[in-house]
Amino acid sequence: MSFDVQKVRADFPVLAELINGKPLVYLDSANTSQKPNAVIDAMTHFMQHGYAPTNRSAYQLAAEATDKFEGARAKVAAFINAPKVHEVIYTKNATEALNLIVRSWGVANLSAGDAVVLTHMEHHANIVPWQMLAAERGFTIRWVPLTSDGLLDLSNLSTLLDGAKAFSFTAMSNVLGTINPTAELCAAAHKAGAIAIVDACQAVPHMPTDVQAWDADFVTFSSHKMVGPSGLGILWGREALLDAMPPFLGGGNMISDVKLEGFTCAELPAKFEAGTQAVIEAIGLGAAVDYLTAIGMDNVRAHEYDMTVLALDSLNDRFGSDITIHGSTDAALRGATISFAYRDVHPHDISQVLDQNNVCVRAGHHCAKPLMRILGSNATVRASFYLYNTPSDVTALCDALSEAGDFFTL
Amino acid sequence: MPGLEDLYREIILDHYKSPRNRGSLEPPAVRSEGHNPLCGDEIEVFLIVKDGIVDDIKIGGQGCSISQSSASMMSAAVKGKPVEQARALIHRFKHMMSIDEGGEEPDTSTPLGDLEALQGVVKFPVRIKCAVLSWNTLAEALDIAAE
Structure with a gap:
């Protein structure tokens, strides 16, 4: 069965919601996933x-x-x-x-x-x-x-x-x-x-x-x-x-x-x-x-692989040395869960600005404080993608991140 | 929906970028530590109380702009003030953050000064914990100093 992300999205009613007139960009699926009509x-x-x-x-x-x-x-x-x-x-x-x-x-x-x-x-x-x-x-x-x-x-x-x-x-x-x-x-x-x-x-x-x-x-x-x-x-x-x-x-x-x-x-x-x-x-x-x-779990993995490659490339292209992405740069060795630090802006402040654009990410220690200490920080921003995310979600993340950078220029 | 400018007032960003009373103090200064278990923010308060006066205060740790600026403003507001006034300010600040601890209405005779800028935080309930972290840590330090 071929994978069509737009068809998948239509199965998840919350993804059609507008919040303050703007669409939802849900990038917190490593935290918890949205629910399709079939489950509801x-x-x-x-x-x-x-x-x-x-x-x-x-x-x-x-x-x-x-x-x-x-x-x-x-x-x-x-x-x-x-x-x-x-x-x-x-x-x-x-x-x-x-x-x-x-x-x-x-x-x-x-x-x-x-x-x-x-x-x-x-x-x-x-x-x-x-x-x-x-x-x-x-x-x-x-x-x-x-x-x-x-x-x-x-x-x-x-x-x-x-x-x-x-x-x-x-x-x-x-x-x-x-x-x-x-x-x-x-x-x-x-x-x-x-x-x-x-x-x-x-x-x-x-x-x-x-x-x-x-x-x-x-x-x-x-x-x-x-x-x-x-x-x-x-x-x-x-x-x-x-x-x-x-x-x-x-x-x-x-x-x-x-x-x-x-x-x-x-x-x-x-x-x-x-x-x-x-x-x-x-x-x-x-x-x-x-x-x-x-849908097929092979298709889910393949879609998330593509999203990972796109997200890693887009974040690196747009933010260069301003962004530090934790973990492997090889999408074959990782899932579509991407933690990063952006300049010196605190993750909480980044997520606040992202939230103004309905970009939902997790900011914090992700219930892994020993790992945070090893990474030398007490929090990261984490964007996590799932079967219903699209390339436009990556663009929305990058755009909102730019805005956060402008706002918090130290 | 409240906008970013309601939360991030200029004075808050100023305290975030140039925090006041940043550093640490050696014993006999007392030290207390506060954690926000949700986001991992950490605040350290170092305190010297002499003759009932907050003689010196330093702030350590790391956190977001709201927790850091709140700590910075707090340190400036209580330094040199009688302990009772510092406690009254903690009560008043938490009241401003919609945290009702019972007891009397807060004493409003001491001006909040820069701290007024944090009023907008109340519109962002998730961030109230950030703003209050350093104040709870100060309350603990005052308790230790009183022992």
């Missing part, structure tokens, strides 16, 4: 015609709601090529999915003298849960550093992984856009006897994902970044690992039996899904997966 309609339709509890009541409406809820799980499993549907666990968000791994697998497996390896480009969600457990258990956290062009410096990887029990890393940096060699990193982890945990929040929405080709042990991502609704994250894990792990949250739905003396856990996936789930959101995510599948 599926959720609305379900609420209007099919909403009921899942996995508990015996009447027809409830059985049909359960089928749709579980059907969405099967769609997600196929989307990431998970070997088994029940290895896909619904969570509140990707942050909760990472916390689940740390609080369940980590509590069962990590103690003083152990080591976990992370990287300098991780999101706080893949740092703080480990630091919290390390403070209790006394294990060590080792860090894979970066090269000067924002790639992982793998020259010392085997030493860092030596004796480690887990290697947890991002498949794509939410700040630098760097696409990491995930399969190679999983293999290195396994060679050292460590499990491989992949934070795929920035990867799953933007490129084809195959957890078996990666040979990962756990993969986490969020619905809201892949044109689905907020309030839902996904944890995929190997069945054998998930089966061996203790439960995370206790309550209804996750038990097989409860007596005054204690409880037994339900089978996967219910074991990790305590309480009423985000059923409507799961229906929405299923629709998002259908939508992205119909």
